[in-house]
Amino acid sequence: MTQNGNLKRRVRARAAKTGESYTAALKHIRQTSPDHPEPEPKSVRLAVAQTTFYNDPRDISRLRASGLEMRRLMREAHKAGARLLHFPEGATCSPNKRIMSVSGPKEIGPSDWDRFEWAALREELDATRKLARELELWTIFGSVHQLTQPHRPHNSLYVFSDRGELVTRYDERMLSNTKISFMYSPGKIPVTFEVDGVRFGCALGMESHFPEIFIEYEQLDVDCVLFSTTGESSTAGPAFAVEALGHAASNRYWVSFSAHAPQSLTAPSGIAAPDGQWAVRCSADGTPAITVADIKTDPEHPARPWRRTARSDLYSHHQVNSDPRSDGRNVF
Template sequence: MTDNGNFKRRVRARAAKTGECYTTARMHVLPRWVEDAAPEVRRLRLAVAQTTYADDPRDIDKLRRSGQEIRLLMQRARQAGARLVHFPEGATSAPNKRIMSEIGPREIGPSDWRRFEWAVLREELDATRRLARELGLWAVIGSVHPLTAAHRPHNSLYVVSDRGELVTRYDERLLSNTKISFMYTPGSIPVTFEVDGIRFGCALGMECHYPEIFSEYERLDVHCVLFSTTGGSPANEPSFAAEAQGHAASNSYWVSFSIPAHPGQADPASSGLVAPGGRWAAQCPTDGTAAITLADIDDNPGDLSRPWRRKARSGLYEPHRVDGDPRSDGRDMF
């Protein structure tokens, strides 16, 4: 126990000094013979983006600029060695509830989706897919996904492979009151995908408020959850980022937090990547500009907390519990 305690202290000391997550620091502190016997660590460089906030999908020029900005950030990410780049909710356009309201803008009512320039959005997404193929880069992009005319669209994340193919799509499941009442059709299933052996899950919008979304992805063995949002209300609401840190810590996996830039706001939230211990591994600037930040993530193979927590939830403690009211058992101390 003493040797184990000393080893943990050495690992924590290195993590505090270097900023590495516990698992990475542990790999450096382990003796060489143990390291050689340890499972191979799979790694991937992830870029997290923050884009200029755009909320009017009637404006063709704004849709074009959003597409151009996404592709510019993709190029920067690839030049920096990224394998995957993660974008915010509504990176193509995050339709404003008042702009879309058929009785707006003073009142909020059912959205009139005929106002959306769908053909322009499709052209920009096609150009983005082609660039992903050219760069050999995976991209996860927030966008509205149209359904047939009788149904409201989904609020979605498109997962585009390094071959320029749409691999899968995540649709926001737990919507806000306005979204479910007037704007979108909810999704129904979690979505996972793999890149270079790293398994990702997707979350969107205000789903950071729902820990069951994140615990579900832990059970699905993801190594990183990609959470895209436009932020709370106000947009610099700090709870979203704090909750992302909490989910990373309690589930022992990486959380990528992608949010649009909100220039001119005091203490705006910024995009970033949270390590499994709950600390920020990288963050974009808070000056309200479009940007990316990067970090090398891994599959955390030496992590002991996830298997222990699963064991603890499986009925481990039941044989040790005292029947009846334990407060009435034993000698009174007070």
């Protein structure tokens, strides 16, 4: 902390002396000081997908269809030069709460996970893993993760590396009322991983409603958050999409927003840039698709370190101890 404070003082002193901007002065000092080498910008090509919505895990044919579609989009992403491909929540299958309910479909009750065709899912996961290795494509997708009885499964994001290895798994933490009451076990921790020096974090389901999830990833130095959600209809999509833009802008990092194709009529999948604007978006016609953008880091941009400073105890030292209700002046 002291070393960082000394660096800031040197930068401000040079900026005051030369008339340079803070960013220009920082760049000069890092170039001329072996103790503070200039950080290198990083870049990686990311593809984001929107897929067909499948919600019946009892239907083996639909589990097969979702796997085939995912692998078709993986090949498209590979042809587009992507290093990683980001899929929606429940890309393999997003089980319907009424289909799974022991008292359904009229009533929503505890899910009967014996109805899930787990063997077929494992076969599709293995085929996807093998193709990720063949294409040398990092592949991140939503799937239900089975746990031993009597524990409910997790709602998860699997991260397959370009070697076809499962390097990590993110389990949704902030579950909806139905999910926590009847369907899933919640996760416990944030998850990050790196591809070509670019650091990614994972979020899932309805977690875009919780800014603390995204602030936490900023504190973990991620460059991009991969947010996967569902999308059976187009009604909820706009709110999630707007939140993705807001998180990107307020935390000054990239956010990849992936949902199912039916939602694309109002909120297609896309990649939000750190300025809070869409860099790219999938087609808004309800069809499965991918789109691609180059995720680039900007270590010299001052906004992110300043916001960290602003979120610290910066302002308390400058606040005036006065009560506006007892101030005798009438200033409007």
